[in-house]
């Protein structure tokens with residue numbers, strides 16, 4: 001695809017764990033976005049160190065910083081583990097904190113969703129919940145989601161995503177995001 005300006009895709013992972021399989025998936029998706037001609041950046045929730053939200057707390061400056069960071073991207077891919085069929089607290093907490101300030105960072109970029117699990121189920125429950133929450137906040141979401149089960153055999157030694165249908169779904173998701181971003185002009 002010819003681009004007058006490089007498409008900027010941000011990667012936001014719901015796991016901060018050092019050996020996270022979702023971070024692995026994020027890195028593999030970053031490789032694919034770069035191969036497709038895009039520019040990548042990481043939205044590292046660990047850097048913002050947000051306290052657990054409750055209504056008596058003053059909004060930390062880092063909430064506004066996180067919003068600004070997300071708004072700097074044309075598209076955002078949320079890659080998340082599934083915890084008991086739902087969202088990990090670090091991700092839900094970031095969505096909740098930022099939504100108390102504004103929702104422009106949700107309704108602005110084009111969003112994609114991905115999840116990686118050790119077992120075969122590939123995070124379908126958490127992806128559905130993330131989809132629901134982001135749509136409720138006005139997100140423009142592409143329909144394809146990248147569910148990657150069986151993490152132990154999903155990547156090659158160089159970190160490329162080799163599992164199917166996950167790799168094919170990732171190519172589709174990226175193509176849909178690039179297409180939607182390009183259509184906006």
Ligand SMILES: Cc1cc2nc3c(=O)[nH]c(=O)nc-3n(C[C@H](O)[C@H](O)[C@H](O)COP(=O)(O)O)c2cc1C
Pocket residue numbers: 015016017019020021022023081082083084085086116117118119121122123
């Ligand atoms: C509290 C908790 C709940 C979990 N619940 C699920 C689950 O519902 N479905 C699932 O596939 N894996 C579940 N797991 C396993 C995670 O998928 C696994 O720990 C995974 O490696 C976490 O992602 P990460 O490696 O990116 O940190 C759970 C793990 C934890 C710690």
